[in-house]
Amino acid sequence: MSAPSSSVAELLAAARADADRTVDLRRRLHRTPEIGLQLPRTQATVLEALGDLPIELTTGTSTTSVVGVLRGARPGPTYLLRGDMDALPVREDTGLTFASEVPGAMHACGHDTHMAMLVGAARLLAERRDALAGQVVFMVQPGEEGFHGARYMLEEGLLDVVPEAPVSGAFALHISTMWRTGTINVRPGPVMAAADHFRITLRGRGGHASTPHLTADPVPVAAEIILALQAMVTRRVDVFDPAVVTVGHVAAGSANNIIPETAFLEGTIRTLSAHRRADTVAAVERVATHVAAAHDLTAEFTRVEGYPVTVNDAAVAAQVGATAATLLGGQASATMPVPLMGAEDFSYVLERVPGAMAFLGACPPDLEPESAPGNHSNLVVFDEDALPAGVALYAQMALQALAG
Numbered sequence: 260m261s262a263p264s265s266s267v268a269e270l271l272a273a274a275r276a277d278a279d280r281t282v283d284l285r286r287r288l289h290r291t292p293e294i295g296l297q298l299p300r301t302q303a304t305v306l307e308a309l310g311d312l313p314i315e316l317t318t319g320t321s322t323t324s325v326v327g328v329l330r331g332a333r334p335g336p337t338y339l340l341r342g343d344m345d346a347l348p349v350r351e352d353t354g355l356t357f358a359s360e361v362p363g364a365m366h367a368c369g370h371d372t373h374m375a376m377l378v379g380a381a382r383l384l385a386e387r388r389d390a391l392a393g394q395v396v397f398m399v400q401p402g403e404e405g406f407h408g409a410r411y412m413l414e415e416g417l418l419d420v421v422p423e424a425p426v427s428g429a430f431a432l433h434i435s436t437m438w439r440t441g442t443i444n445v446r447p448g449p450v451m452a453a454a455d456h457f458r459i460t461l462r463g464r465g466g467h468a469s470t471p472h473l474t475a476d477p478v479p480v481a482a483e484i485i486l487a488l489q490a491m492v493t494r495r496v497d498v499f500d501p502a503v504v505t506v507g508h509v510a511a512g513s514a515n516n517i518i519p520e521t522a523f524l525e526g527t528i529r530t531l532s533a534h535r536r537a538d539t540v541a542a543v544e545r546v547a548t549h550v551a552a553a554h555d556l557t558a559e560f561t562r563v564e565g566y567p568v569t570v571n572d573a574a575v576a577a578q579v580g581a582t583a584a585t586l587l588g589g590q591a592s593a594t595m596p597v598p599l600m601g602a603e604d605f606s607y608v609l610e611r612v613p614g615a616m617a618f619l620g621a622c623p624p625d626l627e628p629e630s631a632p633g634n635h636s637n638l639v640v641f642d643e644d645a646l647p648a649g650v651a652l653y654a655q656m657a658l659q660a661l662a663g
């Protein structure tokens with residue numbers, strides 16, 4: 260076996276040599292985005308791209324997921340690499356030559372790059388089966404953008420796809436323009452937030468705007484609840500275990516001289532621990548129902564459960580950082596000082612097995628990470644020069660886990 264540093268250099272060189280194929284696949288996927296859990300065209304493209312490799316492929320029953328298993332030369336544990344498949348309901352305005360050809364849909368979160376990098380890593384790993392003691396599982400999931408695609412795959416037995424060796428470690432990369440191109444950014448512990456959606460319907464008694472005492476007006480009560488929620492966050496939530504509560508949608512009334520019967524509020528709750536999550540959801544309900552009751556109204560509270568907190572295993576996160584530094588140079592590997600308050604359904608996988616999610620910087624060189632259009636923007640452009648770094652990191656994480 261060659262020294263680790265030279266084999267790592269060789270891996271990156273191989274990823275770079277294969278960059279044209281990675282970019283070609285990425286662009287084909289970018290042109291034909293699909294949204295949600297049923298992505299037949301995307302699935303067909305992924306299956307075709309993996310089809311030439313010595314990988315056992317299965318497809319989901321409830322969704323268009325793809326699971327690939329690459330068996331190494333010797334037995335050993337099973338390591339999972341995740342890429343997501345779905346696009347967003349955004350009209351693309353980038354003007355790229357390979358821009359979306361589907362009206363109202365765009366790979367604005369870069370999941371096209373994730374699939375392309377995962378396929379690139381599969382090619383590198385297939386060529387290096389002799390170095391693998393164990394199995395690599397390629398998890399290609401639809402429905403990351405709020406559809407719980409990972410949960411469906413787990414329910415279908417994703418972690419037991421190799422029955423004699425259940426998945427015991429997992430890694431995912433997410434591309435972002437928030438960082439300089441080709442950098443790897445990771446942190447131990449919480450890396451992305453839990454996101455829960457809530458709805459509050461206030462019900463009072465409508466009437467004439469000139470005689471509020473004959474009504475139960477939901478409009479000032481809605482305003483009071485919005486402010487009471489912010490007071491709740493600052494007075495009830497430990498700043499070192501934070502919560503964000505945002506009311507993003509308020510609707511009530513129809514005319515200047517009518518007191519409406521109902522008012523509607525909805526918003527999001529972002530938290531970084533299971534404890535804070537449960538506590539804050541309960542507190543939002545308590546504030547809404549009790550403020551309403553104080554004014555002789557009722558509040559109907561509904562929580563739409565979102566993704567749990569994405570928690571990186573500390574040892575794996577450290578390993579990602581060290582591997583990125585070896586692979587790409589110390590400058591290219593950074594510890595994120597704080598988590599992102601977005602949410603990610605790879606959290607479901609990390610609840611079950613130790614692993615990590617890292618971020619691959621892909622800010623175009625002519626833009627600044629602070630001001631470049633970000634993920635989910637109609638204008639976001641990911642620098643494709645970052646892709647070989649991601650391909651090599653995916654592959655190296657598996658090679659290390661299955662080194663024997």
Ligand SMILES: [Zn+2]
Pocket residue numbers: 368369370403433
């Ligand atoms: Zn995403």
